[in-house]
Amino acid sequence: MPSTSADAVAPPAVQLNDVHLVYDDMPLFEHIELELPAGSWTCLLGRSGCGKSTLLRLIAGLPTGGQPSFTLGTSDHLPLQNRIAWMAQQDLLLPWSRVIDNVTLGSRLRGHSPDYQRAQELLAAVGLAHTARRRPAALSGGQRSRIALARTLYEGASVVLMDEPFAALDAITRLELHELALRLLAGRTVLMVTHDPSEALRLADRLLLMHGMPATLSSHQAPSGRPPRDINDSELIDHQRHLLALLQSNEAVQETEYS
Numbered sequence: 001m002p003s004t005s006a007d008a009v010a011p012p013a014v015q016l017n018d019v020h021l022v023y024d025d026m027p028l029f030e031h032i033e034l035e036l037p038a039g040s041w042t043c044l045l046g047r048s049g050c051g052k053s054t055l056l057r058l059i060a061g062l063p064t065g066g067q068p069s070f071t072l073g074t075s076d077h078l079p080l081q082n083r084i085a086w087m088a089q090q091d092l093l094l095p096w097s098r099v100i101d102n103v104t105l106g107s108r109l110r111g112h113s114p115d116y117q118r119a120q121e122l123l124a125a126v127g128l129a130h131t132a133r134r135r136p137a138a139l140s141g142g143q144r145s146r147i148a149l150a151r152t153l154y155e156g157a158s159v160v161l162m163d164e165p166f167a168a169l170d171a172i173t174r175l176e177l178h179e180l181a182l183r184l185l186a187g188r189t190v191l192m193v194t195h196d197p198s199e200a201l202r203l204a205d206r207l208l209l210m211h212g213m214p215a216t217l218s219s220h221q222a223p224s225g226r227p228p229r230d231i232n233d234s235e236l237i238d239h240q241r242h243l244l245a246l247l248q249s250n251e252a253v254q255e256t257e258y259s
């Protein structure tokens, strides 16, 4: 087994404070506060366009097209730069590169020698050792997502940001990927955006709902039991009903206090 969770040495908690961002004279964020506990998996839900991806981009230090102001801190007071991996809905695999070269892309971008042995071990961990020399076009959507997960793991980052990483997959492949991702990302500080309450309730240690304009964040208690939870469990289904009602309602923020 390759080093996966073990290489995420002492993942930090991440704090994003006093976030302000205005687009076209409309405030998207005003005084947003977010804390990601160290080594835990947080799911962020919210209606389309409320600002979830933008919040992830701020944490990752990516441009947002606006002029945000905020402070970003970590529990170990070390910079987040070089400790973050990003996994998007689109797998962003380079079509002209072999699978193994896609997994090791980060090394090549940094001008380092690829660690092919580690990449091969990670491909084995996601069940795709035999695809190393294929091009992405020869793989299914689920296989491509596994490669994207291997590439994320290759980075050895202790903070992982995921923006609807499983949204394009069929239901069964998605359930399989949940288990794989939970196992391989265990111990890292994870923030995942999803539109699917059931997915969030299955995976999360804690759930956040984003709501309104300007956006506010509210927390929702995760069901009991350790992830991955059974999506047919009656407690999870009750939570799902409640979450859906909150997402439909404009009162979500008043109902639960962000903590």
Ligand SMILES: Nc1ncnc2c1ncn2[C@@H]1O[C@H](COP(=O)(O)OP(=O)(O)OP(=O)(O)O)[C@@H](O)[C@H]1O
Pocket: 023, 024, 028, 046, 047, 048, 049, 050, 051, 052, 053, 054, 055, 064, 065, 066
């Ligand atoms: N560069 C920009 N200029 C103006 N408005 C922008 C810009 N980027 C994003 N927005 C607006 O900011 C809002 C938040 O966008 P964002 O992509 O973060 O939402 P989201 O919650 O992730 O949506 P979805 O769930 O559909 O992916 C949207 O209303 C979007 O139109």
